[in-house]
Amino acid sequence: MSLAITPRSAAGRWSLLFAGITVLAALVAWIILLPMMDVPSAAWVWHALGQACVGPAASATALGLVGIIHYRERSVLTWATTTGAFAAAVAAGVMMYSAVAQYQ
Amino acid sequence: MAIPISSPIAHRPALPVVWLSRTAVVLFIVAMTVASIPFGEPPTGEVIWATVVVGSFVLSAATGIAAQVRKHRVARTRLGYWALAFFILSAAIMAAAQVLFTPGAQLPVTPDVFISTATYALTVSAVLFILAAFRADGETIRFLPTTPVGWWAAVFLVVGLVLAYSPWAVLTPAAGAAPALALAGIISYRDRSVLAAIALVAGPAQLALFIFTFFINLFVLHPGA
Incomplete structure (x- = not known):
């Protein structure tokens, strides 16, 4: 059985693009936020980190799922990035919600 | 020959x-x-x-x-002119907000009302322009999405609207997947529907206009500053 590595559908390629953007955004946000980690408002620092990457992560997840479900996308890279992006989106969502949960 | x-x-x-x-x-x-x-x-x-x-x-x-x-040489279509009209309306509302809300002015509404209205006008303008581009390409425009990617974009658009007014409103940035899905649908899968166009521009137009207001206010002198 031949196993494709790189995406075969357009949705898979878009998903890969947004997975790359997720990594980039998280990195830039981390670099910007690192000097602010010690102040008492650190909860909001984590919220900002989550907000930086939840959008691209959700995009990569949704695009990967669309490729897998509707366009018979079965490549290794798409499966990997879709699950990774889903994990990143959930983690970012938890980080963001935990910053405001005490006010709900 | x-x-x-x-x-x-x-x-x-x-x-x-x-x-x-x-x-x-x-x-x-x-x-x-x-x-x-x-x-x-x-x-x-x-x-x-x-x-x-x-x-x-x-x-x-x-x-x-x-x-x-x-x-298309010049986009002189009815849709194009309506798009221009709504864009001018949006700019006029923003200009009115800048003029009316001088320091010390007592008004029954907050500036957010003006900016939100300008956002809706800008969204309508952008959607109409995208539809004008579709029509100029000779494509049939439908209201509902024609591709699975377009449907997912519409779903995320609705999810974003519901989230924004729910107790989990902090998670609304996750609906930023709607413009991404709409982009993929329109560019790669030739989705030529109104809902896909709305999913593409609704969130970003609001973001752009509110950040634009923030940008202007960075350079405006505030009393006591």
Whole structure:
């Protein structure tokens, strides 16, 4: 059985693009936020980190799922990035919600 | 047999339509990504962030419009004129907000009302312009999405609207997947529907206009500052 590595559908390629953007955004946000980690408002620092990457992560997840479900996308890279992006989106969502949960 | 005729019209180096369109898409993605990233130490961090976001949105819109104008010569259609009208309306509302809300003015509404209204006008303008581009390409425009990607974009649009008014409103940035899905649908899968166009511009228009207001206020002198 031949196993494709790189995406075969357009949705898979878009998903890969947004997975790359997720990594980039998280990195830039981390670099910007690192000097602010010690102040008492650190909860909001984590919220900002989550907000930086939840959008691209959700995009990569949704695009990967669309490729897998509707366009018979079965490549290794798409499966990997879709699950990774889903994990990143959930983690970012938890980080963001935990910053405001005490006010709900 | 055709005889090659040398044209007396001088050859103008022109920006190719594909280059303009791709630049518009890239700048759009850059603007949306940077808008979510926190800015660094104020005031330089704020100014850099706001400049990058506003500049990217403006240049993205400009290159997108230029690509369509160049592709179809001039977008002189009814839809195009309505798009221009709503854009002028949006700009007029923003200008009115800047004039009315001088320090010390007592008004029964907050500036947010003006900015939100301008956002809706800008969204309508952008959607109409996208539909004008579809029609100029000779495509049939439907209301509901025609591709699975378009349907998912519409779903995320609705999810974003519901989230924004729910106890989990902090998670609304996750609905930023709607413009991404709409982009993939319109560009790669030729989805030519109204809902896909709305999913593409609704969230980003609101983001762009509110950050634009933030950008203007960075350079306006505030009393007591």
